[in-house]
Amino acid sequence: MASVSEMYDVGWEEMRDKLRKWREDNRRNSEQIVEVGEELISEHASKLGDDIWIIYEQVMIAALDCSRDDLALTCLQELRKQFPDSHRVKRLAGMRLEALERYEEANKHYDAILQDDPTNTAARKRKIAILKAQGKSTEAIRELNEYLEQFVGDQEAWHELSELYINEHDYGKAAFCLEELMMTNPHNHLYCEQYAEVKYTQGGLENMELSRKYFAQALRLNNRNMRALFGLYMSASHIASSPKVSAKVKKDNIKYAAWAATQINRAYKLAGRGTKETKYSVKAVEEMLESMQITMS
Amino acid sequence: MPIQLTSQAYCKMLLHAAKYPNCAVNGLLVAEKTKDRKKDSEPVLCVDCLPLFHGTLALAPMLEVALTLVTPCLRSLSHLSCRPNQVAEKVAARISENFSDAAIVMIDNSRLTMSCFEPIVIIYDHHENKWKSRDVTLDSFEDWSEAQKITSALLEGRSYENLIDFDNHLDDLRNDWTNPMINKSVLDLC
Numbered sequence: 001m002a003s004v005s006e007m008y009d010v011g012w013e014e015m016r017d018k019l020r021k022w023r024e025d026n027r028r029n030s031e032q033i034v035e036v037g038e039e040l041i042s043e044h045a046s047k048l049g050d051d052i053w054i055i056y057e058q059v060m061i062a063a064l065d066c067s068r069d070d071l072a073l074t075c076l077q078e079l080r081k082q083f084p085d086s087h088r089v090k091r092l093a094g095m096r097l098e099a100l101e102r103y104e105e106a107n108k109h110y111d112a113i114l115q116d117d118p119t120n121t122a123a124r125k126r127k128i129a130i131l132k133a134q135g136k137s138t139e140a141i142r143e144l145n146e147y148l149e150q151f152v153g154d155q156e157a158w159h160e161l162s163e164l165y166i167n168e169h170d171y172g173k174a175a176f177c178l179e180e181l182m183m184t185n186p187h188n189h190l191y192c193e194q195y196a197e198v199k200y201t202q203g204g205l206e207n208m209e210l211s212r213k214y215f216a217q218a219l220r221l222n223n224r225n226m227r228a229l230f231g232l233y234m235s236a237s238h239i240a241s242s243p244k245v246s247a248k249v250k251k252d253n254i255k256y257a258a259w260a261a262t263q264i265n266r267a268y269k270l271a272g273r274g275t276k277e278t279k280y281s282v283k284a285v286e287e288m289l290e291s292m293q294i295t296m297s
Numbered sequence: 298m299p300i301q302l303t304s305q306a307y308c309k310m311l312l313h314a315a316k317y318p319n320c321a322v323n324g325l326l327v328a329e330k331t332k333d334r335k336k337d338s339e340p341v342l343c344v345d346c347l348p349l350f351h352g353t354l355a356l357a358p359m360l361e362v363a364l365t366l367v368t369p370c371l372r373s374l375s376h377l378s379c380r381p382n383q384v385a386e387k388v389a390a391r392i393s394e395n396f397s398d399a400a401i402v403m404i405d406n407s408r409l410t411m412s413c414f415e416p417i418v419i420i421y422d423h424h425e426n427k428w429k430s431r432d433v434t435l436d437s438f439e440d441w442s443e444a445q446k447i448t449s450a451l452l453e454g455r456s457y458e459n460l461i462d463f464d465n466h467l468d469d470l471r472n473d474w475t476n477p478m479i480n481k482s483v484l485d486l487c
Contacts, residue, residue, distance in 0.1 A: 028319065031455075065318070065319065163353060166353055166355050166356065167353075167355055169355060194356075196358075197356040197357070197358050197359070198356065200356075200357055200358045201355070201356050201357040201358070203357075211358075226467045226468075226470060227358075227359060227467050230358065230359065230362045230467070231358045231359075234358050234361060234362065235358070267470055268470060270470075271469075271470035271471045272470075285366065
C-alpha cells in the first residue's frame with residue numbers, strides 16, 4: 001500500500017506541519033491524523049526532536065477515535081516511558097479505557113488524578129464525558145453545572161452544557177449558556193446564530209422576535225453566514241404571518257423577510273455560477289421563498 | 298405501510314453515519330410520488346436519501362428550511378441514527394402533516410461494519426400514537442445483495458469523505474446535498 005508521502009508527494013516536514021495545523025485548529029479528522037501520524041512516527045521519529053511527544057499524544061487520541069488500539073497503546077507506552085508521573089499522560093490512559101468502554105476503570109484513573117490534584121480540570125471533564133457516553137444526561141448536566149460554578153470562565157464547558165440542554169429539549173437553560181458565551185465573546189457570530197436558533201425553537205412571538213434580532217446580529221458580524229440569513233428570513237416570515245402583531249410590525253417584518261429573500265437568492269446565484277447541479281438548489285430556493293410569500297399575505 | 302429501500306438510499310444513509318462517527322446524524326428518505334397505490338400492502342420504495350444534519354439535531358429553523366426546500370417535489374419519510382427520541386418523533390410528525398404516512402428508519406451503529414454482512418436498520422411505524430419497531434427482512438430492500446455489495450465497496454473506498462449533507466451545504470452553498478457524484482458511483486456499481 002502506498003505511503004502518505006508517496007501518494008501526496010510530501011516530505012516529513014510537511015507532514016509534521018500539517019499535524020501542527022490540525023492541532024492548532026483543534027480538528028477531529030482522526031482518520032487523516034492516524035494516516036499521517038503513524039507514518040511520521042514509524043519512519044521519521046528521530047528527526048522530530050521534542051515535537052514527537054505532542055505528536056504521540058495527538059496520534060493516540062486520533063487512534064482511539066478510529067478504534068486503532070494497537071497504535072494508541074504504542075503511543076501511550078512511549079509517553080509513559082518518557083513522562084512516568086505525568087497527570088497528562090494518566091489522563092490519556094483514562095481516555096483509552098473510555099474508548100474500550102471500561103468506564104469503571106477509567107473513573108478510578110481520574111479519581112486518582114483528582115486525589116493528587118483536585119484542581120485538575122481535564123480529569124473532571126473526562127468524568128463528565130463518561131456520564132455523557134453512558135447516556136446519563138441528567139447527571140452529566142448536574143456535574144457540569146457544579147464544575148462551572150468553580151470554573152466560570154471555561155467556554156468549552158459552557159458550550160458543552162448548552163448542547164446537553166438542547167438534547168434534553170431544555171431550550172431555556174441552553175439559551176442561558178449561550179448568553180454567557182455571547183457576553184464573553186461579543187464578536188462571535190456563531191454563538192449569536194446558535195442563540196437565535198434556540199430562541200426560534202422555543203417558539204412564541206417574543207422568542208421569535210428575539211430570534212430575528214440575533215440572526216440579524218450574527219449577519220452584522222458575518223454577512224456570509226447562510227444559517228443566519230435563512231434564520232432571519234424564517235423568523236421574520238413567522239412574525240409577519242402571526243395574527244397577534246400590529247399592522248406596522250407585520251409590514252416591517254415583511255420588509256426584513258423580503259430583504260433576506262433577495263440576499264438568499266443572490267447567494268445561490270453566485271454559488272451556482274458555472275455549475276449545472278446547483279441549478280436545482282437555486283430553483284428550489286426560489287420556489288420555497290415564493291410559497292412562503294403566499295402564506296404571509 | 299411497508300417500505301423498501303433501494304441500494305442508493307441504504308448506502309447513503311450508512312455513508313452519512315460513517316462520515317460522522319462521533320455525532321448523531323439525521324436525514325430524509327424520499328420515495329417516488331405514486332399516483333395511486335393499488336393496495337395498502339404494496340411497499341413504498343425509498344429511492345434516495347437526503348442527509349440533513351450532524352451534531353446538534355434538535356434545533357428547528359434549519360430543519361424547517363430543509364423540509365420546505367424538499368417538500369414540493371417529493372413524498373418523504375425520515376431516518377435518524379439514535380433511538381427514536383423526541384426529535385425524531387417531531388420530525389416524523391411534521392412530515393405526517395404533509396404526507397399521509399411517515400416512518401422512522403434507524404441505523405444500529407453497533408452493528409456497522411465494512412463488510413455490511415447484515416442489514417442494520419430498524420424501521421418504526423406509527424400505530425396508535427406510538428412508534429413501534431418492525432422486523433426488517435430482506436424484503437425491506439429492493440435488492441439486498443446489491444445494496445450490500447455497493448455499500449461495502451463505498452465504505453471501504455471511504456466515499457463518505459465526499460458525502461455532503463444539508464449542514465455542509467449551509468457552510469458552503471456550492472456543496473450539493475443531492476450528492477450526484479455518489480449517486481453516480483452507486484449506479485456504476487450496480
